Amino acid sequence: MKKDRTVPTLEDVAKAAGVSTATVSRCLNTPDRVVKETRKRVTDAVEALGYTPNFGARMMAAKRTHTIGAIIPTMENAIFARGLQAFQEELHRRGYTLIVASSAYQPKLEKEQIRTLVARGADGILLIGHERDPDIYSYLETQNVPVLVAWTYSTEKPQISVGFDNRLSMRALAEEVIRQGHRQIGVISGESAGNDRVSQRLAGIQDALNMNGLSTDKLRVIETSYGIDEGAAAFDKLMDADQQPTAIICGNDVLAVGAIHRAQARGFRVPEDISITGFDDIELAKLVRPALTTVHVPHHQMGLKAAVTLADMVENKGSQSSYEIETSLAVRDSLGPPTQT
Amino acid sequence: MKKDRTVPTLEDVAKAAGVSTATVSRCLNTPDRVVKETRKRVTDAVEALGYTPNFGARMMAAKRTHTIGAIIPTMENAIFARGLQAFQEELHRRGYTLIVASSAYQPKLEKEQIRTLVARGADGILLIGHERDPDIYSYLETQNVPVLVAWTYSTEKPQISVGFDNRLSMRALAEEVIRQGHRQIGVISGESAGNDRVSQRLAGIQDALNMNGLSTDKLRVIETSYGIDEGAAAFDKLMDADQQPTAIICGNDVLAVGAIHRAQARGFRVPEDISITGFDDIELAKLVRPALTTVHVPHHQMGLKAAVTLADMVENKGSQSSYEIETSLAVRDSLGPPTQT
DNA sequence: TTGTAAGCGTTATCAG
């Protein structure tokens, strides 16, 4: 038989301290408005009973939760972990609690998660990338909860964003690949449908080709889902075609690592036989052999800035504006000039 | 000027549909108890108004939130990500929402996070490892929220656990190291203070030594915080001592990868000059060169089982019991016999 | 099958 011990309430504390519930509430929220003596009585009672305020009740009465929600595509890898950590640290510093949910790259699930977080009273929401069902944005608007979009930057979208220009960043990398002499280029990309970051990176590669007077017809693009093994499988597809590329540009580091791994397993030397590049500069990029040439994204800075911006939005401190994070090329060993055949 | 648009409530929906609030509530919670016709009117109204139930109100009225909280030491790496993903998927299947918080390996922060999650109405809590301030457990008990401990297994603790025997698992690995002929063994460990998983792994190494009639005096242990760079630094300390080890057992894969990296940078061949082993078998372990010999932990299975167990605990389905996950040795290339000097 | 109404635990507005 389980005793259904009941959790102490404000009223219990009030009774124990011999004051009204209002006074207890004040002690907890605006201690300066209560005389020191009573305050002690109350805090003692709180301690003795092990009282914790009921969040639901608080939420109803106060309309603020000091909670920020973030929905990320996946927790399974480091891409979002770094930035999110910084995001959460800064939020914590400002008195907010971060609640994280993952959408597993499924728009439908994301929508569901957003509703969940809003229902839970998130004061603000962090989303990755702009592209999603417009209903979501109008829903958020009617619910009056501010959204910040991160991991991408755009001044053309109505939402405020803190992130980097995926297109330009990838263009810079692709230009370097071309500069080194590659003309047959393969691409291993994430799935572009419903993912603006992916499609922008793709567009960046085409920009680089166009700017160098190269036809984009030569470009072979494999879209695949996220993962080491997927990168490996895509590598096979690319190399087993009639026209083998001399360089493979990957949409992110994880795909690139998968490709490198498979390349070496099949006896290709990287970069002598085939150059491979990544995007994101996760920790893994430096560890892999050869070290990965990739686009460095300052995740920590992005997370920090996102936290500051979103907190300000929640607190209504004037109107915030989008902020661009600068990426840079991390030139390492996995990219080299093509060898003559 | 911001229009303070107000969020629709149950009552608004009821009015719009021409029914009572009770009926709307029923439509949402027990649809079968409402006639099809009315149900349609209601759902239409819900749709039209973009209504979302207020979680706080729901929480107060129903005393159940269908929320499970999990507090993990860090989101920054794959160790917990895999298991957590499985945990969340299974939970979702059963109608629960997972809320994740990270403690950054700080007991104080963990305590805070636990209180936060409980206050938010978590129906159950997942914690990593047993060891923590006993106050926490008594708090959880008075609050009547069930706890499940994961990533470790013990029948001696009062809490129910789903995980593996860290001590035996590490012992098995250490025995293999000894079997291959190593007598000078170094250890790079996480910080054991307040972390039972770490200290159990350490104990496992000593067990192996003892069982083979080897003195534990020879064992040099470096404790360090979590990270690639920390693993590298610890490697230096170990190798710069007077007695160089021929094998280094690391408390986890991340430290091991850091050590391997540094070893190679300093010109050591792995495993010819120095053997290095890990623990966890994260994805990285297979990718690193040489591939890491490590303890394989079936994270997915653990997460799944943890979800099932905790959900049952919450739902009071009889008394659950602890469950042991079996680990196995992943013998790869980073461990080899010592070469004669 | 549906409606009425009594809580649920806080905060906030008024008086005192």
Place this chain on the structure above:
DNA sequence: CTGATAACGCTTACAA
């Protein structure tokens, strides 16, 4: 500085 008391939005007996 402190005490009543009215919200807050929902669920759930209980009635009809």
